Amino acid sequence: MLSHHDRQELEKIERWFELTEPELAARLRSGKPxxxxxxxxxxxxxxxxxxxxxxxxxxxxxxxxxxxxxxxxxxxxxxxxxxxxxxx
CATH class of the missing domain: 1.10.287 (Helix Hairpins)
Known part of the structure; x- marks a missing residue:
């Protein structure tokens, strides 16, 4: 189980990733290669x-x-x- 701090850091990384690479993030979310x-x-x-x-x-x-x-x-x-x- 992740600590509260680790979850916050992962959420920051996820938000940054969605802002910088929205197309790739959408493909990864949908599971389509x-x-x-x-x-x-x-x-x-x-x-x-x-x-x-x-x-x-x-x-x-x-x-x-x-x-x-x-x-x-x-x-x-x-x-x-x-x-x-x-x-x-």
């Missing part, structure tokens, strides 16, 4: 397509270098997708 930006979605989609094309091209041309770059790109895409879920 922010929608990802179109730029982020475009970058993720581009990264996915590039990874697939590099891997396909590496297999068709039998090029270990392209296959390796494709695998690295897939890894980057997976990390980018997972980081998105951590923020939602």
């Amino acid at each position: 922010a929608k990802p930006s179109l730029l982020r979605l475009a970058v993720l989609l581009g990264l996915d397509l590039m990874a697939g094309l590099l891997m396909l091209l590496g297999m068709v041309t039998n090029s270990p270098a392209l296959l390796l770059i494709g695998l690295i790109t897939v890894t980057a895409a997976v990390i980018a997708h997972l980081s998105r879920f951590g923020r939602d």
Whole structure:
């Protein structure tokens, strides 16, 4: 249980937060996460397509270098997708 002083301090912080960031405070109050930006979605989609094309091209041309770059790109895409879920 919080002391009276701690509750007052938390209320001050809450009021300051609502004054400085009203949109974020409203979203947090409603429990709805922010929608990802179109730029982020475009970058993720581009990264996915590039990874697939590099891997396909590496297999068709039998090029270990392209296959390796494709695998690295897939890894980057997976990390980018997972980081998105951590923020939602």
